[in-house]
Amino acid sequence: MIINMTRIMPPSAEVPYGTLDLMVLKTLAALGPLHGYGIARRIEQVAEGALALNQGTIYPALLRLEQKGWIASEWGASENNRRARFYEITKAGRKQLAAEVDLWERTVAMMARMLEDRP
Amino acid sequence: MASEHTRVELLQGTLDLILLRALATMGPQHAYAIASRLEQVADHRFVLNQGTPYPALVRLEQKGWVKGTWQKSENNRDARYFAVTKAGAKALEKETARWRRLAGLVEKLLGDEV
């Protein structure tokens, strides 16, 4: 059985959706419940300017992840006392995160092999 | 979820990069040779059939990063040999850098303790 994980073309983000999911899940797993802005901010921080992420692009991703049951959301109050949805990783989400990490490591390994200079 | 018996397609964009790199290293090749080489080095968990390179090669040719020409192969058959163009070489550098950046970013993110 071949799992087809084709993604829809992202609008003009630099980040393929595959890694965006991974990044969101990891962020939530590491930092606990966050709202959309918080997640985007965190990713930006880690990127330290190396990545120009259109912040809005996480929202479709959040919706999809929630659909799949890997994250769950709840309304809460943000820092500036406005209403915001807070997202939290679920148990299923953690399992998925582990799988994605595994896949990621393999990809990195393979890419490293491919990209090293060899005759 | 991926199990022992399931295979996954490559992350978007990485296939293009792999092909460009392979062509740059190996010199002009026809699709069969490319595919065989990929199968050798690729992780078996990823979908890299004999047919995998073709759509990607078409894409790369459309972008102007490779160019295919008809030549006689080893066993005297007509085959298309793909070679990296000048634009392709530049793209390879850029994409490699981009990949490294992305990989670095994700690694950093993953590095955080859960």
Add this chain to the structure above:
Amino acid sequence: MTALRVALSRVLALLGGGWRERDLDEEIDTHLALLAERYRAQGMTAVEARAAARRSFGGLQQIKEECRDVLVVRWRNDLVRDVRVSFRGFRRAPGFAIAASATLALGIGAATAIFTLVNAVLLRPLTYPDPDRLVVISESTRVLHAFPANAVHVEWWRRETQSFDQIAMVGEMTVNVSGFGDPESLPGARASSNLFPMLGVRMQLGRMFTADEDPAGRDRVVVLDDRVWRTRFGADPQVVGRTIRVDDEPYEVNGVLPRDFRFPALRNLVSIPIPSDRPQIWKPFGLEDAERNPIGAFNNIAIARLKTGVGLPQARAEMEAEQAAISARLPQRLAGGALLDLHAVVEPLQSQIVEKSRAGLQVLLAAVGIVLVIGCINVANLLLVKSLGEQRELGIRAAIGADRWRLARRVLTESVLFGVLGGLGAIGVCYVVIRAVLVFAPDDVPRLDEVSLDVSACAFTLALSVAIGFTVGLMPAWRGARVKTSDTAAGRRPGGTTTGPAASRTRKWLVGAEVGLSAVCLVAAALLFHSLINLLTVEKGFDATNMLTAAVRLPQNRYPTLQTRAAFQRAVSERLATVAGVSSVALANQLPLRGIGASSALSLEGTTIPLLERPLAEVRSVNPEYFKTWGIPLKAGRLFDDSDRDRPVAVVSEYTATHAWSGANPIGKRMRFGGNPDAPLFEVIGVVADIRGVSLDQAPGFAAYAPYWQRDSAFVLLAVKTSIDPPALAPAVRAAIHEIDPDLPVSAVRTMNDVERLATAQRRFQLTVVLIFAGAAVLLAGLGIYGMLAYTVRQRTNEIGTRLALGASPRAVRRHVVNDALRVVGAGLAVGVPLALMAAATLRALLFGVAPYDPASIAGVCVLLGVTAWLAAYIPARRAAHIDPALTLRCD
């Protein structure tokens, strides 16, 4: 297209719950605000910060677009999943699914069928081109409203009015047709040549009448109706040009009318009850000179087309003026010296045709509507109970995080699925009901043959079922969404305490509503039933037992004079009297209960009353044995006999005696029939009892009888009183008539019982249908009560067990349950009976001899519903009484 997608996703978002457009906006707003704050902290101005926030967010529209895409996919997947789950549930508990779908199928199917019928008969415009501008013009006076028009008047209207494009004239004509098989009596019509063009008719074969065929003498042509062409002429394509004999005169067939041409039976075009069926054969009008009497016969139906731009009020005003002019112009001599006062009634053709059926069909529609509503309430209750039963499961699901709206959506999907299944079943039911109605319906109802189950009706049925499924699913879905997880977590049975009383109160209200509605249905049925009984038992004034009837029409060419016609009648009555089994023979120009035979104004000798205000009497041309045969007693004076040939004599009814001569003894007085002052004077020699001669529901009015040898008629209706079973005598009667005249077609050989049955056919049909619906309503209401009680007993098992343990007697418990049912029924009746009374008031037109507030009917309905409640409560009450307190106290 984008607007559509936006709208679609809005709707889906509403159903999808969780991620709504507004929520997304709010979330993004927050995000942008936080971003802007950060940029402000970095030193930008408010404006710059906001702009920078926008920029780093990315394309707002694109983001929203993507979210919408995701939503659509999810909705589709969810729907498929919900449907699959629902079907699994149906397989597991088929009884419930069947009950719900079947109730919907029956209710909706019947409702759609009846609505299709009502639509075809009442609502759908006529199939003629531009039907709204077709009108029927009738004449009227102060005394008599809306009677057929006089031929001369119609010709004057044509010349002198401006409001109409065309005025066509149609007259009734029953003829003996031969030349293609057995001679047969066919209903027909004579029409002016402009009728068919006005109705947009395209002949199937041949051609229509031309204007020069209109005058008498040149009118020896006919066109055939499609049905008679198929059944009697074998759909012969060479029929045009064939000669047939109509009333023994040769006529040439000019054409055949198209298959879909529908012309109503003539009785539906006039407000007075003339018996006539749909015309099968048409000839040009052929107005004879003898008929050109402006104060003569008022026999014709005038159909006209309004000119473009002319409205009904304008036409009416013009006709009023025209009639006034005609009244002034008519020779005073003919009018008996007094001024005429003619008016006109102009009615749209469509409403004229369906007028009589309107009330009856509306009753049907109301009845079926009520049953449908009750059915829906039952389904809603079923779903409610089911959802209450599922509260626990839903509570658990909600506790582990299932989206509340998903749960609600699943319930809704299930009920819509019921709707779909029910809708498919409904189409089948609809088809069956329509077929049944067409088979069993009386011929009286016009346009009924235009009914068919077409695609739009099927689509409507399906849409209605889905809509109903959706609506009845709303309440259980809403409850599903509101389920309290705290209940389940605390181990409390959900719906036991907080939601319990509210739910059962709702159900009680619903059941009460059912009872109220079925009361309305029942009262209507009771009133109609009562009316029918009254009608069937009304004092007719004549004896209809063991009477066999037959009809003949004497054609002009073989019976040209009064003498020849009288000779035939004498011969046939003498011959029939000798047939074995015949005790007595009656001849007349019309049978009782078959509507109007011949109406004429009674012009008493020396009267000064204006012609058109003189009493209009049913005048029958009869034989001397008529009264004996029909059992009509003589009240004063004597009856005529064969020896009364020197002067015209007549016998009048009691009503006539009292009202026409204002109580003075009519015997010896003289009168004329009609307005012609030169007509012979008839001397009144006797008074007979009143009979209901025209129809059962019409009280006896002015009636007079004259001997057939003194008052002419081409129609001879024979009735023989038999000493044996009447149908057995039919062949002998036919044979006897054919002995006198072998070529005379004998038609309508029926017993008087058959005639009576025909006369009440429409009422009986209506009553049958309403009874069926009322029965269904009571059944459904009873089921509703049963369901409610069964559920309540189950819910309160603990409480009842406790009470029993504390010493309450089983009988008291049983009584409590029954009282519960009776209370609900009482409440339902308290609302339903006033409602029923209001509805009954609208039935007034259909009732006979019974008031809309008839106490007996209402009392009967209350008792019936009370008994129903008692029956419905029987099993739950027993179950409650048999609860073992030991068990209930131990568990939970």
